[in-house]
Amino acid sequence: MTLESGLERTDEFVVEDRLLTDVGGTLPVSVLSTPGMIAMMERCAAVLAFEHLGEGGGTVGFEVCVKHVAAAGEGSTCTVTARLREVVDDRKLRFDVEVKEGERTIGVGTHERRVIQRAAFGG
DSSP states (O other): OOOOTTOEEEEEEEOOGGGEEOTTTTSSSOEEOHHHHHHHHHHHHHHHHHHHSOTTEEEEEEEEEEEEOSOOBTTOEEEEEEEEEEEETTTEEEEEEEEEETTEEEEEEEEEEEEEEGGGGTO
């Protein structure tokens, strides 16, 4: 495994489809949902880890602690960044995660993943 603190990945995504909510019709427009934002944060961290794991390795998420601090409207282009802050016992990965629309912070927080062998999940 070549996972070490300081590794970083940034991806771009468009706020559309399953990432949207109008909060059950209570908003006049659709915006990035909190679950959608978290999904993009988790995906970014998972791909970052996967790119640096040995053969057969994977990760599963087990903790998310984020704040959704601003809205991103339908069609907005956002960036998601995951930075590996700490590796504990070669298996617990702690990430700092963030979603931005341009210079505006949309969400920020932490995410933790555990290294697993994919064969344990039939893969």
